Amino acid sequence: MSEAPFRNPGWAGNTGEFDLAEAEVRGDSYVGERPLDGGHPGASPSLPYMLVKKDPSAPLFEGPYQERLDKILDRYPTSRAALLPVLNMAQELRGHVSPGTMDEVASLLDLGRAYVRGVATFYTMYNKRPVGRFLVQVCTNISCNLCGADEVLAAFLDHTGTELGETSADGNFTVVEAECLAACGFPTCVQINSRYFEDVGADDVTAIIERLKAETGDARL
Ligand code: FES
Numbered sequence: 001m002s003e004a005p006f007r008n009p010g011w012a013g014n015t016g017e018f019d020l021a022e023a024e025v026r027g028d029s030y031v032g033e034r035p036l037d038g039g040h041p042g043a044s045p046s047l048p049y050m051l052v053k054k055d056p057s058a059p060l061f062e063g064p065y066q067e068r069l070d071k072i073l074d075r076y077p078t079s080r081a082a083l084l085p086v087l088n089m090a091q092e093l094r095g096h097v098s099p100g101t102m103d104e105v106a107s108l109l110d111l112g113r114a115y116v117r118g119v120a121t122f123y124t125m126y127n128k129r130p131v132g133r134f135l136v137q138v139c140t141n142i143s144c145n146l147c148g149a150d151e152v153l154a155a156f157l158d159h160t161g162t163e164l165g166e167t168s169a170d171g172n173f174t175v176v177e178a179e180c181l182a183a184c185g186f187p188t189c190v191q192i193n194s195r196y197f198e199d200v201g202a203d204d205v206t207a208i209i210e211r212l213k214a215e216t217g218d219a220r221l
Helices: 022-026 064-075 083-094 099-109 113-122 142-146 149-160 202-214
Strands: 005-007 017-021 134-139 173-178 190-192 195-197
Touching (some): 083 113, 142 149, 149 202
Parallel strands (some): 134 173
Antiparallel strands (some): 005 017, 134 190
């Protein structure tokens, strides 16, 4: 593995260069293919290098995903403890975690269906229904709200031509409100898929939307 510092492409803010080797950030026990831009620097090594086009009917779990599943199950003392990362993988493959997917995961981990549904529906990070190619989460909690989050949210809704929580007609955008995204020092914070955009003002929204549209051919998003 290269020891050269890698550039943060903006996944956790426009923070420029990190003076860390990739292995220092991600570890080296991952599986799958490394994305060209290095992937999410904050992700644990159990998370993927391989990102796929989301498909609601994709099988759970095959190929490298079976390998990752085995690694996750090795890492945790019980299948119950492995539930969250396994649900993460299911969402990564399918784009959302439907009741059917929850039942499949329950069966896979030998857990009760009601238990899995209770966990999956507790966390807002699991999409319970399909979302657009870009899930735009605008933080409207206190710090961001004081710095114009409502205007940012309105601008995203306006520019994507959609209603709050709905998906745009072209299938590209779902815009939702989020609670604190833990970037309170850089309001307004907007999370788009796994990428953070910080210090966002309503005037920045057009450029962000154009950038995303230009990236729609990029399967790594
Ligand atoms: S209040 Fe917006 S990131 Fe914390």
